[in-house]
Amino acid sequence: MRITDIRESTGGLATTMRNAVIDFSRMTVSQVAVVTDVQRDGKSVIGYGFCANGRYAQGGILRERLIPRVLETPPADLLDEGGENIDPFKVWDAMMRNEKPGGHGDRAVAAAAFDMAVWDAVAKIASEPLWRLLSNRFNGGRADTRVLVYPGGGYYYPESGFGRLKDEMRAYLDQGYRIVKMKIGGADLATDRKRIEAVIEVVGEGRNLAVDANGRFDLETALAYAEGIASYGLFWYEEPGDPLDYALQAELTQRYTGPFATGENLFSHQDMRNLCLYGGLRPEVDWLMPDPALAYGLTETLRIIETVEALGWSRCRLVLHGGTQLALHMAAGLQLGGAETYPLMFQPYGGFADGVPVEDGYVRPTDHPGLGIEAKQALYAVMRPLGEG
Amino acid sequence: MRITDIRESTGGLATTMRNAVIDFSRMTVSQVAVVTDVQRDGKSVIGYGFCANGRYAQGGILRERLIPRVLETPPADLLDEGGENIDPFKVWDAMMRNEKPGGHGDRAVAAAAFDMAVWDAVAKIASEPLWRLLSNRFNGGRADTRVLVYPGGGYYYPESGFGRLKDEMRAYLDQGYRIVKMKIGGADLATDRKRIEAVIEVVGEGRNLAVDANGRFDLETALAYAEGIASYGLFWYEEPGDPLDYALQAELTQRYTGPFATGENLFSHQDMRNLCLYGGLRPEVDWLMPDPALAYGLTETLRIIETVEALGWSRCRLVLHGGTQLALHMAAGLQLGGAETYPLMFQPYGGFADGVPVEDGYVRPTDHPGLGIEAKQALYAVMRPLGEG
Numbered sequence: 001m002r003i004t005d006i007r008e009s010t011g012g013l014a015t016t017m018r019n020a021v022i023d024f025s026r027m028t029v030s031q032v033a034v035v036t037d038v039q040r041d042g043k044s045v046i047g048y049g050f051c052a053n054g055r056y057a058q059g060g061i062l063r064e065r066l067i068p069r070v071l072e073t074p075p076a077d078l079l080d081e082g083g084e085n086i087d088p089f090k091v092w093d094a095m096m097r098n099e100k101p102g103g104h105g106d107r108a109v110a111a112a113a114f115d116m117a118v119w120d121a122v123a124k125i126a127s128e129p130l131w132r133l134l135s136n137r138f139n140g141g142r143a144d145t146r147v148l149v150y151p152g153g154g155y156y157y158p159e160s161g162f163g164r165l166k167d168e169m170r171a172y173l174d175q176g177y178r179i180v181k182m183k184i185g186g187a188d189l190a191t192d193r194k195r196i197e198a199v200i201e202v203v204g205e206g207r208n209l210a211v212d213a214n215g216r217f218d219l220e221t222a223l224a225y226a227e228g229i230a231s232y233g234l235f236w237y238e239e240p241g242d243p244l245d246y247a248l249q250a251e252l253t254q255r256y257t258g259p260f261a262t263g264e265n266l267f268s269h270q271d272m273r274n275l276c277l278y279g280g281l282r283p284e285v286d287w288l289m290p291d292p293a294l295a296y297g298l299t300e301t302l303r304i305i306e307t308v309e310a311l312g313w314s315r316c317r318l319v320l321h322g323g324t325q326l327a328l329h330m331a332a333g334l335q336l337g338g339a340e341t342y343p344l345m346f347q348p349y350g351g352f353a354d355g356v357p358v359e360d361g362y363v364r365p366t367d368h369p370g371l372g373i374e375a376k377q378a379l380y381a382v383m384r385p386l387g388e389g
Numbered sequence: 390m391r392i393t394d395i396r397e398s399t400g401g402l403a404t405t406m407r408n409a410v411i412d413f414s415r416m417t418v419s420q421v422a423v424v425t426d427v428q429r430d431g432k433s434v435i436g437y438g439f440c441a442n443g444r445y446a447q448g449g450i451l452r453e454r455l456i457p458r459v460l461e462t463p464p465a466d467l468l469d470e471g472g473e474n475i476d477p478f479k480v481w482d483a484m485m486r487n488e489k490p491g492g493h494g495d496r497a498v499a500a501a502a503f504d505m506a507v508w509d510a511v512a513k514i515a516s517e518p519l520w521r522l523l524s525n526r527f528n529g530g531r532a533d534t535r536v537l538v539y540p541g542g543g544y545y546y547p548e549s550g551f552g553r554l555k556d557e558m559r560a561y562l563d564q565g566y567r568i569v570k571m572k573i574g575g576a577d578l579a580t581d582r583k584r585i586e587a588v589i590e591v592v593g594e595g596r597n598l599a600v601d602a603n604g605r606f607d608l609e610t611a612l613a614y615a616e617g618i619a620s621y622g623l624f625w626y627e628e629p630g631d632p633l634d635y636a637l638q639a640e641l642t643q644r645y646t647g648p649f650a651t652g653e654n655l656f657s658h659q660d661m662r663n664l665c666l667y668g669g670l671r672p673e674v675d676w677l678m679p680d681p682a683l684a685y686g687l688t689e690t691l692r693i694i695e696t697v698e699a700l701g702w703s704r705c706r707l708v709l710h711g712g713t714q715l716a717l718h719m720a721a722g723l724q725l726g727g728a729e730t731y732p733l734m735f736q737p738y739g740g741f742a743d744g745v746p747v748e749d750g751y752v753r754p755t756d757h758p759g760l761g762i763e764a765k766q767a768l769y770a771v772m773r774p775l776g777e778g
Contacts, residue, residue: 022487028453054489060449061495064417098411100443101604102632102654103683105494106450215490243491244659247666265491270633277636278667294492 033387046387047121052293052322058110108267115297134333148338154182176358206232250280348378422776435776436510441682441711447499504686523722537727543571567750595621639669737767
């Protein structure tokens with residue numbers, strides 16, 4: 001078998017929302033198709049991948065660096081021992097050939113989209129859903145049959161008032177979610193407290209609500225918010241300061257006893273190790289949220305899991321960021337703490353297979369081979385022309 | 390006045406060399422021209438910039454994100470108070486609009502090329518060499534009339550034997566350099582010790598030689614090298630481990646009393662702060678080497694200087710990486726410790742203005758307006774078509 005082609009394109013997100021730092025009206029996403037000569041059900045197996053939103057499409061890096069390196073590698077050097085499937089670790093090493101250490105940014109995002117397509121192809125060739133393949137290869141056959149999920153949402157809308165925010169949260173509850181998340185830091189603390197209280201009216205208790213500052217606050221503001229929200233007993237207080245400001249995080253952890261969550265903007269196991277070493281986070285209280293669709297893919301996220309476990313963290317404290325089907329498969333097959341999803345946002349990339357219910361805050365992974373992109377119609381509609389066109 | 394156009398292109402480096410991690414045969418560089426409607430000497434002022442080598446051209450990020458944001462900004466919003474020159478900080482903020490915190494990688498490289506062109510234009514519009522403009526704006530008019538420089542070189546060549554390496558080092562001495570640098574870690578320790586001894590034969594003493602592992606070593610290897618090179622009394626031992634492995638660096642610093650140098654692969658002031666906080670480096674012994682042509686440009690490097698000074702470092706301990714004229718201007722005008730240069734490597738981007746002598750290891754900045762790219766014929770030949778073509 002061999003990879004016969006690797007294609008990439010840029011997809012768009014049509015939305016007017018914003019968080020504390022950026023607006024998403026011009027956000028783009030890289031889409032990747034890994035085409036193979038393997039036949040399943042009378043068709044060539046094609047793996048599909050895309051990067052999580054928020055970091056833009058990375059077509060230049062894919063076209064100029066990562067894809068050519070893999071296509072120039074002798075095909076046999078990309079296969080597993082039996083020669084009947086792709087070895088995603090060998091593909092990863094090939095795409096990263098001649099890249100310097102450090103500088104984990106856009107390159108990680110490009111690699112993540114590519115790596116997702118590789119793993120999709122690998123699982124399709126194995127005729128297995130990705131979660132089961134991961135379970136068998138890396139988790140002794142153990143898997144969770146359901147995964148805790150929460151919807152990423154609660155952005156700032158251009159409209160004034162809290163009606164649309166409350167409607168959004170009510171829709172999540174109606175869909176079966178129990179824990180929801182909203183953005184803070186895009187308004188002043190007094191306004192944000194009102195927004196939080198409006199949402200708590202909908203979700204019942206603070207413990208059903210996480211808040212996310214998207215790394216905007218300096219120490220003083222982060223502390224003011226910590227004090228201003230402490231009484232709500234929130235599910236977590238996410239990314240209060242700059243993602244690399246470990247000293248700020250360590251100081252905050254001394255002053256706020258509730259859970260923190262952070263890590264979505266750390267794109268390597270080296271950065272995640274530093275967060276654990278220097279950020280003062282508490283393995284029994286706080287949450288780590290790497291995003292496999294930003295941080296060099298599933299392949300690097302396996303290293304992240306290994307790294308944080310070596311530092312005394314349980315993988316149960318990892319709730320994957322990014323709202324992708326990839327995150328759901330990983331959480332189920334590797335028994336992580338849970339996964340974000342975007343049932344309403346970032347369409348068609350957000351959310352899971354069509355018709356999969358959220359029950360009491362949990363989702364069951366499906367048995368479609370690979371990631372199951374074909375089982376999410378709107379997503380398959382944008383990916384299919386890239387692979388089959 | 391206004392910026393009338395911003396152009397980018399990709400330039401190549403024809404070389405067969407390699408360091409411990411990558412080979413440079415396909416390395417590319419982004420080139421940027423900022424075209425203005427200001428006339429000087431009967432011609433439109435055009436600022437030129439490029440990124441340092443090692444991180445590839447970033448055309449996609451420049452074309453899709455950074456350049457359109459600046460071109461879409463109302464021109465008056467990019468000017469200084471008097472309205473007669475560009476405010477490079479405003480341009481920087483515009484190019485980084487809607488970018489998330491963290492993830493400092495390829496984006497930083499794209500911004501660095503762009504930011505260099507902006508500062509070149511600013512100094513040309515002010516009819517001043519960049520070093521003097523920096524001295525007056527940020528250093529109370531103080532400046533160094535000469536800058537300590539060392540040639541980045543000593544790569545591995547495909548040829549066997551040490552003849553070409555020794556010839557290279559001899560050529561540096563003939564050109565007036567006193568301190569030279571060579572790569573290690575691309576061979577085993579025994580071979581590298583022989584290479585080091587071969588170079589010391591040329592440069593006289595270990596204190597004239599720095600060695601650079603390019604972040605390749607794990608702790609065990611880094612310690613073995615530390616022990617293996619301790620007796621040479623080298624000028625510095627550069628980037629032994631992964632650039633983000635602060636714990637490794639802190640451990641090493643306990644076990645090797647000679648100077649370390651690191652920081653070229655940290656692309657933000659946040660990362661540099663973490664290195665200073667957690668890397669165990671000694672402000673009186675070790676060296677920091679940010680690269681303004683990789684790390685979001687001069688603009689961000691000013692923040693890096695401010696950050697490390699706040700942590701007790703003298704700016705004299707900063708020796709800028711990257712071998713650009715930009716680094717020379719910054720070192721002179723801001724009175725930093727020195728600058729790397731590439732007199733032979735990475736042409737036409739490496740090295741300073743044509744005909745500028747190296748005297749006893751020091752270089753004097755020239756008085757050409759801006760960066761002086763026009764005074765380096767081979768470099769101007771590749772940049773000029775972008776700006777004037």
